[in-house]
Amino acid sequence: MSIHSNTELxxxxxxxxxxxxxxxxxxxxxxxxxRSGYFNARVSEVARAAGVADGTVxxxxxxxxxxxxSIFSTSMQNFLRQARAQLEVIDDPCERLRRFxxxxxxxxxxNRDMAxxxxxxxxxxxKFMEEFSTTQLAEYLLIIREAVEEGQRRGLIRNxxxxxxxxxxxxxxxxxxxxxxxxxxxxxxxxAMTEPVMDLFFNGVCSTDGVA
Numbered sequence: 001m002s003i004h005s006n007t008e009l010x011x012x013x014x015x016x017x018x019x020x021x022x023x024x025x026x027x028x029x030x031x032x033x034x035r036s037g038y039f040n041a042r043v044s045e046v047a048r049a050a051g052v053a054d055g056t057v058x059x060x061x062x063x064x065x066x067x068x069x070s071i072f073s074t075s076m077q078n079f080l081r082q083a084r085a086q087l088e089v090i091d092d093p094c095e096r097l098r099r100f101x102x103x104x105x106x107x108x109x110x111n112r113d114m115a116x117x118x119x120x121x122x123x124x125x126x127k128f129m130e131e132f133s134t135t136q137l138a139e140y141l142l143i144i145r146e147a148v149e150e151g152q153r154r155g156l157i158r159n160x161x162x163x164x165x166x167x168x169x170x171x172x173x174x175x176x177x178x179x180x181x182x183x184x185x186x187x188x189x190x191x192a193m194t195e196p197v198m199d200l201f202f203n204g205v206c207s208t209d210g211v212a
Contacts, residue, residue, distance in 0.1 A: 079104075087099060094157070104174050173197055
């Protein structure tokens with residue numbers, strides 16, 4: 001005997017279809033924004049890339065701004081959820097930071113369209129940057145701060161350092177490497193940069209024995 005009535009199954013299927021279409025439109029928007037640039041892109045282009053009518057886009061999103069906002073918020077929510085799940089099983093706070101950096105690079109490397117939107121298109125609007133800095137980016141930085149503060153309690157990271165400053169420092173390094181990767185005409189692995197970046201982050205640039 002089915003645990004769902006026909007009415008319930010219809011409702012569930014409709015939610016699944018709407019969710020699938022929502023994400024299909026977001027993927028199409030990321031592709032169009034990455035290729036045409038956010039300011040030059042048209043909602044009609046997004047609809048065509050998603051294989052839906054223009055009006056269908058407006059059933060899910062108010063306007064082009066809402067599309068860009070949703071690309072960022074949905075992607076960040078997914079990334080933060082996956083990061084939390086993977087990091088919670090790692091005891092060493094320094095290793096958590098290393099893993100977090102790799103996850104950051106892998107997420108962008110796996111979807112170049114999304115990477116272009118994140119690293120290029122979003123940066124052209126101070127309105128979006130200000131909005132995002134107070135939402136998911138704050139949680140992103142909090143994950144780093146939590147690992148740093150745990151490392152400080154264990155004596156693995158210098159206590160006199162501000163965890164907020166360290167979090168912004170690491171984010172800045174990862175963000176700059178990602179931007180270089182997006183803009184570079186050379187083909188190379190972004191995730192392969194994890195170890196060099198984290199070596200510099202943990203060990204600095206000066207030789208401890210004074211030898212260059």
